[in-house]
Amino acid sequence: MELDLGAIRAFLAVADDRHFGAAADRLGLTQQATSKRIAKLEASLGTTLFHRSPTGTDLTDDGAAFLADARALIALADQAVRSVRRPDRPLRVDVLGTRLSPTELIRAFHEAHPGVEIDIVTSRGLRTGQPALLSGSVDVAFARVAGPLDPAIAHQPAYLEPHHMLAGRRHPLAGRRRVRMAELAEWVAWMPGNEPGSEWADYYADLRREFGLTIHTAGPHFGLDHLLDELAASRDRFTFGGERMRVPWHAGIVQVPIVDPTPLYPWSMLWHRRNRHPALPLLAEHITAGLHRFDPASQWLPPAEPVR
Incomplete structure (x- = not known):
C-alpha cells in the first residue's frame, strides 16, 4: 500500500484545525479537494479517521492512533527535501x-x-x-x-x-x-x-x-x-x-x-x-x-x- 503525502498533509491540517474549511484555506485548496484527499486516505487505510458534524470535526480512535505516525512521516519527507535544498x-x-x-x-x-x-x-x-x-x-x-x-x-x-x-x-x-x-x-x-x-x-x-x-x-x-x-x-x-x-x-x-x-x-x-x-x-x-x-x-x- 502506498500512502499519498498530499492526503496525509490534508489529514494533519484537518486534525490541527478541527474544521475542513479552515484546513482547506491553510492548504490553499478547496474544501471539496481536501475532503477528497481525506476520503482517499481513509480508503487506503480501510478506516474512518474523522467524525464529521455541522460544527466541526473530531478524530476517531483510529485517527488519533494514526496522528503521531502521520506527523513523523511528513517530517521525514520534509527532511529529505531539506537535505537537497539550496543553503x-x-x-x-x-x-x-x-x-x-x-x-x-x-x-x-x-x-x-x-x-x-x-x-x-x-x-x-x-x-x-x-x-x-x-x-x-x-x-x-x-x-x-x-x-x-x-x-x-x-x-x-x-x-x-x-x-x-x-x-x-x-x-x-x-x-x-x-x-x-x-x-x-x-x-x-x-x-x-x-x-x-x-x-x-x-x-x-x-x-x-x-x-x-x-x-x-x-x-x-x-x-x-x-x-x-x-x-x-x-x-x-x-x-x-x-x-x-x-x-x-x-x-x-x-x-x-x-x-x-x-x-x-x-x-x-x-x-x-x-x-x-x-x-x-x-x-x-x-x-x-x-x-x-x-x-x-x-x-x-x-x-x-x-x-x-
Missing part, C-alpha cells in the same frame, strides 16, 4: 499575524541585515507553528511558550511586550495619558479573537483571574478593523493591544498605556535544534540584544511564566 534559501518566519509585534522584530532585523532573504508566513500560534517547525516548513516561529514543547524545539525569550488599552473616544478612560490596571476591572474587555485553547487565551485567562477583569470573547471575529469600529461606538468596552502592534488609524479610537503594573506579553523565538540555516544565529543574536528584562516592581507576567 541560501530565504529564512521562513512564522509571525502569527502581520500586525503583531514579531513582524516589527523581523522588520528591524531585516534593516540591520538587508542581505538576508526572508519569507513571512502566518499561522494559528503554537498549535500549528510547532508542527511547522518540526516538519521544516518554517525555520523560526514567534509565540508564547505556555507549556512543554517537543524536545526538538529550542526557544529563547524574544520580546516582553507592554500592553495598551484600545477604546473608543467616548469611553470614560479615553482621555487619560495612562490607565492603572485596577481601573480596568470596572469595564468590559472585548476580545473575540481569544480562541479557546490558544496560548494567548490562556494568558488573558491568567490576567483576568489576577486582576478581577471581565473579558468577553463571544461573537465572531471579523478582524481588527471591525473590532475598532465596534469599540469606537461603545462607551463601556475596550480591548488590549500590544505596544508595537500595528493598529490602523481610526478617528474614534485611542490607545493608552497601562501601568501599576504593566502587563507584558512574553513572545519567544522558536526553532528546530537541527536547523542549520545560516541566518538563524544572526537572528537569535539580534533578538537577544534588543530584549528588555522583566521588572517585577512595575510589570506583570503570569506566575508560572518561564521568562520570569
Whole structure:
C-alpha cells in the first residue's frame, strides 16, 4: 500500500484545525479537494479517521492512533527535501499575524541585515507553528511558550511586550495619558479573537483571574478593523493591544498605556535544534540584544511564566 503525502498533509491540517474549511484555506485548496484527499486516505487505510458534524470535526480512535505516525512521516519527507535544498534559501518566519509585534522584530532585523532573504508566513500560534517547525516548513516561529514543547524545539525569550488599552473616544478612560490596571476591572474587555485553547487565551485567562477583569470573547471575529469600529461606538468596552502592534488609524479610537503594573506579553523565538540555516544565529543574536528584562516592581507576567 502506498500512502499519498498530499492526503496525509490534508489529514494533519484537518486534525490541527478541527474544521475542513479552515484546513482547506491553510492548504490553499478547496474544501471539496481536501475532503477528497481525506476520503482517499481513509480508503487506503480501510478506516474512518474523522467524525464529521455541522460544527466541526473530531478524530476517531483510529485517527488519533494514526496522528503521531502521520506527523513523523511528513517530517521525514520534509527532511529529505531539506537535505537537497539550496543553503541560501530565504529564512521562513512564522509571525502569527502581520500586525503583531514579531513582524516589527523581523522588520528591524531585516534593516540591520538587508542581505538576508526572508519569507513571512502566518499561522494559528503554537498549535500549528510547532508542527511547522518540526516538519521544516518554517525555520523560526514567534509565540508564547505556555507549556512543554517537543524536545526538538529550542526557544529563547524574544520580546516582553507592554500592553495598551484600545477604546473608543467616548469611553470614560479615553482621555487619560495612562490607565492603572485596577481601573480596568470596572469595564468590559472585548476580545473575540481569544480562541479557546490558544496560548494567548490562556494568558488573558491568567490576567483576568489576577486582576478581577471581565473579558468577553463571544461573537465572531471579523478582524481588527471591525473590532475598532465596534469599540469606537461603545462607551463601556475596550480591548488590549500590544505596544508595537500595528493598529490602523481610526478617528474614534485611542490607545493608552497601562501601568501599576504593566502587563507584558512574553513572545519567544522558536526553532528546530537541527536547523542549520545560516541566518538563524544572526537572528537569535539580534533578538537577544534588543530584549528588555522583566521588572517585577512595575510589570506583570503570569506566575508560572518561564521568562520570569
